[in-house]
Amino acid sequence: MNIKGLDYNTQREKLLMPEYGREIQKMVDHAVSLPTKEERQLCAETIIRLMENKNPQVQESVNAEQALWDHLYLMSQKQLDIDWPFDVSEAEKILSKPQPMAHPTGGARMRHYGRLIEELFEKLKTMPEGDERDELVRLTANQMKRNLAAWGHGSMDDEKVADDLARFTDGKIQLDLSSFHFENTIPMGNSKNNGKKKNK
Numbered sequence: 001m002n003i004k005g006l007d008y009n010t011q012r013e014k015l016l017m018p019e020y021g022r023e024i025q026k027m028v029d030h031a032v033s034l035p036t037k038e039e040r041q042l043c044a045e046t047i048i049r050l051m052e053n054k055n056p057q058v059q060e061s062v063n064a065e066q067a068l069w070d071h072l073y074l075m076s077q078k079q080l081d082i083d084w085p086f087d088v089s090e091a092e093k094i095l096s097k098p099q100p101m102a103h104p105t106g107g108a109r110m111r112h113y114g115r116l117i118e119e120l121f122e123k124l125k126t127m128p129e130g131d132e133r134d135e136l137v138r139l140t141a142n143q144m145k146r147n148l149a150a151w152g153h154g155s156m157d158d159e160k161v162a163d164d165l166a167r168f169t170d171g172k173i174q175l176d177l178s179s180f181h182f183e184n185t186i187p188m189g190n191s192k193n194n195g196k197k198k199n200k
Contacts (some may be wrong), residue, residue, distance in 0.1 A: 009132060014056050016075055017074065020055055020075070021054060024047065024054060024075075027046075028072065028076050028080070029076075030043070030091055031043040031044055031047060031080060032079045032080050033046050037081060037082060040081060040082050044080060044082050050073065053079060058071075065085075067094075070082060070086070074091050112147055112151040113164075114147060117140065117147065120140045121140075121165075121168040124136060124137065124169045124172060125169050132148075137175070137181075141161055141182065144161045145158075148160070148161070158177055159177065161182075162174075162177055162180075
């Protein structure tokens, strides 16, 4: 709906740095239009003081004053002709976005177990029988059960862990559930006391 006389933000030009507000942007545009360098310089210095009050978080940065002048340079679309007190040639780096981080479970076949457990599966495939492998099997199986509980799959069945362990180690590891004992695992959110001690 477009009502005559009303000015909506959605109908206005998008602000490059909205944290300073539209009024500051108007002042910057005005400074660019001033006829003499002296006027533009004075106006720019006044705007910097206003920007500092408008966005106090900038003051917490290491190079706070440099950041303010960089912001002013960008808001002026690089058109403000003044004697800049700082080198603003790299100001555009502020607007660059960081490269997306790879997801830590990237490539995992079963995300509820995670990449580290999959690496243990691969290690168990090549380990010779013995006490060292038996201990790693014990640690892996118990961690698998904890991971299932944390993901809230509703299944902490010992047989599922045994089946998955055999499947993902190509049958090299077979848990004997009649003799293998899992550690006690409490599903998240199912603790009777919810982590609180009863008052005696």
